[in-house]
Amino acid sequence: MTAPRSFHFAEALLATGWAENVRLSVVEGLIAATEIGAAPTAADERHAVALPGLPNLHSHAFQRGMAGLAEVRGPADDSFWTWREIMYRFVDRIDPDDLTAIAAMAYVEMLEGGFTRVGEFHYLHHDRDGTAFADRAAMSAAIAAAADESGIALTHLPVFYAHADFGGAAPGHGQRRFINDVDGFATLLDGARAALSSLPDAVLGVAPHSLRAVTPEELGPVATLAGTGPIHIHIAEQTREVDACLAWSGARPVQWLLDHAPVDRRWCLVHATHMTDAEAAAMARSGAVAGLCPITEANLGDGIFPAEPFLAAGGRYGVGSDSNVLIDGTEELRLLEYGQRLAARGRNLIARDAGRSSGAALWQGALDGGARALGAAAGLAAGNAADFLTLDMHHVSLAGRRGDAILDGLVFAAGRTAIDGVWRRGVPVVRGGRHIRREAVAERYRGVLAKVLG
Incomplete structure (x- = not known):
């Protein structure tokens, strides 16, 4: 006591x-x-x-260790997809003790930057050869240890990742440390729950990685495993993803998800960068939170979130540090507003109402939306x-x-x-x-x- x-x-x-x-x-x-x-x-x-304190609704803590390592010009079409290959090479080298050390550094910086709770979107599950650890949740336990050491509140979101692309494509070599079937993932969740048991006010949710990595047949059972906890998913981050989803299903990613999954206020749609106005309004009506990561989205050249139709329909958002290339809550909020200003060639756009402070609108929006997304009250x-x-x-x-x-x-x-x-x-x-x-x-x-x- x-x-x-x-x-x-x-x-x-x-x-x-x-x-x-x-x-x-x-x-x-x-x-x-x-x-x-x-x-x-x-x-x-x-x-x-x-x-x-602000909630940080989307983090891949291990990527703090590769901050700045992908800033050398690659092929002519250098993009998220070439960055991902560098990430795969980096992740090949990390064991549970390494992960604890890297995540603790990230969490220390989050606390210094105004974040008091983190949503850890955690997909690094297995040993370096792709085999499961004797304790399937060994890497989740490493994350819990880092949260305990730093003192940050943790919403842990183990990721279900089974495929390389839409339609159930076989995973590649670089993804071998991420892969589970539904039964193995359920066992991993049990271990993660035990790892969180000693942390005050920890929350456990699930994260089907993306529509690329999870088939429709897997999405329902994985979401059910969340119980009453939060459900997070990457979606519509890059235009190539949108094109591939259209080719596979005839629908855009956000449209497909809203039509085929019981998306509600427990869901966080991370990025959701490339939506039509109709998709943005429909997402807002669902109650799902938009998980925006302006620093990472700028670093990867993803694009700018369509805030106007989303907010006009009553949508909620939070911010996250994602790749942790730079950890700073105020910078996430500033870049969120500045991105909208550059796209619309206007000012004070997130505030929306005449006479309202942009700083206050951004802080309160990220606080309310982030708390909802992470399953914990804030304020x-x-x-x-x-x-x-x-x-x-x-x-x-x-x-x-x-x-x-x-x-x-x-x-x-x-x-x-x-x-x-x-x-x-x-x-x-x-x-x-x-x-x-x-x-x-x-x-x-x-x-x-x-x-x-x-």
């Missing part, structure tokens, strides 16, 4: 909006009460501003985990700001350099902008990378 704690903030973004002189009482990691207009007491830990409200970040209000880009103007300054000017502290379940994991275990985690990470890349 942990001792009750209390925090006092001059300003805090609560579930009900901005409030002044806020006291948060925390008991056993949960917010027991919020008081507005409260005078600070000697027992309170005092800070200027508190924000709810500074009684009963929720005490997951929050504090800001350095001496930062020059936050000078004189109040309320939503703080979020505009944070997202569009200061970025992560203004994040001073991060708390998980009321316990500090970041102080002075640095994770409390950064040095030990980074040292182990450097050793693993020297081995893997050597």
